Amino acid sequence: MTDQPHSSPAGSPFDDLAVTVQLAEPLAKHTWLGVGGVAQYFCEPVSAESLSAVVSRCNEMGIKLRVIGGGSNVLVPSDGIEAMVVRLSAPPFCGVEVDGQSVRVGAGAKLVHLVSAAVQVGLSGLEDLVGIPGTVGGGLVGNAAAHGCNLGQRVHSVTVMLPDGSTEDRLRDDIAFASSWSSLDGAIVLSARFDLDEDDPERLTKRMQKQWIVERSEQPSGTRSVAMMFKDPVGTTAESLIAQAGCRDLCIGGASIYPSCANYVVTEVGCPSSDVQELVEKVRGIVREKLGVELAPRIRVW
Numbered sequence: 001m002t003d004q005p006h007s008s009p010a011g012s013p014f015d016d017l018a019v020t021v022q023l024a025e026p027l028a029k030h031t032w033l034g035v036g037g038v039a040q041y042f043c044e045p046v047s048a049e050s051l052s053a054v055v056s057r058c059n060e061m062g063i064k065l066r067v068i069g070g071g072s073n074v075l076v077p078s079d080g081i082e083a084m085v086v087r088l089s090a091p092p093f094c095g096v097e098v099d100g101q102s103v104r105v106g107a108g109a110k111l112v113h114l115v116s117a118a119v120q121v122g123l124s125g126l127e128d129l130v131g132i133p134g135t136v137g138g139g140l141v142g143n144a145a146a147h148g149c150n151l152g153q154r155v156h157s158v159t160v161m162l163p164d165g166s167t168e169d170r171l172r173d174d175i176a177f178a179s180s181w182s183s184l185d186g187a188i189v190l191s192a193r194f195d196l197d198e199d200d201p202e203r204l205t206k207r208m209q210k211q212w213i214v215e216r217s218e219q220p221s222g223t224r225s226v227a228m229m230f231k232d233p234v235g236t237t238a239e240s241l242i243a244q245a246g247c248r249d250l251c252i253g254g255a256s257i258y259p260s261c262a263n264y265v266v267t268e269v270g271c272p273s274s275d276v277q278e279l280v281e282k283v284r285g286i287v288r289e290k291l292g293v294e295l296a297p298r299i300r301v302w
């Protein structure tokens, strides 16, 4: 599969590259919340070479570049963003390869695919993360975590693309992982290698299925138009603080708290992004005022 040159609409700074670039791409369709405006430029490169051409062109021309993964942790402003938004959805960015006790995976692969591929061949260490939506790239940047396990724990190395379009391998010791954060933030993550432990596939499958059920029971059901608002503070959960502060029934315009999972915001069709932002700030303010705790937002506002 190759991109055809000159397939972008005329007038784009990417016209001479062999990459299809969309102008004014609505980002609502690429995010879970389903709200927000357009990206000035948007592309899904089909190879590392085409990605490299786009990245270095953005660098040369001072065009901001952002990568979108599964869009489960991003809030796009209603008036859109002036940037090139890249989505690593093509097969070369989504592969999962097992080699002994190591798994190499593309950043665009879904986290759930990584976990299930590992479990299938009897490799343990990631199964607690099975219910987390999104991609491996998004998970690495925000150090996705559940039930005491985080993605960074099992990283051997990560391959990133630099602004000049070249690639670099970063070893585990050169990367910092903390709660809902990693030093990969701001880089373009291409792929990663995880080192895992051998275990019985049948036992692992049962454990993964159990975790899946637990995680799903803690998430809103029946809608995808949701996002997790806050990180859990040390020793407690954002959900319990929001409930204690009496915020379960709050709503602003088309954005409301999902009552049975109070750390999630849910949006109605046509909801402006500002409703989500205002609701997050309102909840934060009430929790601060009533309980003296400063909640840190998890969702990233672009």
Ligand SMILES: Cc1cc2nc3c(=O)[nH]c(=O)nc-3n(C[C@H](O)[C@H](O)[C@H](O)COP(=O)(O)OP(=O)(O)OC[C@H]3O[C@@H](n4cnc5c(N)ncnc54)[C@H](O)[C@@H]3O)c2cc1C
Pocket: 032, 066, 067, 068, 069, 070, 071, 072, 073, 074, 088, 107, 108, 131, 132, 133, 134, 135, 136, 137, 138, 139, 140, 141, 142, 143, 144, 145, 146, 186, 187, 188, 189, 190, 219, 220, 226, 227, 228, 300
């Ligand atoms: C229902 C629900 C349940 C959730 N449960 C959990 C949970 O249990 N634990 C948890 O930790 N999180 C949870 N989250 C939050 C979210 O799913 C995670 O943060 C997830 O890892 C985000 O991945 P993504 O691919 O969707 O990233 P996106 O939302 O697409 O992007 C998030 C950030 O990562 C950057 N990014 C994405 N891919 C790349 C890349 N390849 N290179 C560089 N930067 C990149 C983006 O630019 C953006 O800044 C939940 C969210 C929802 C909606």
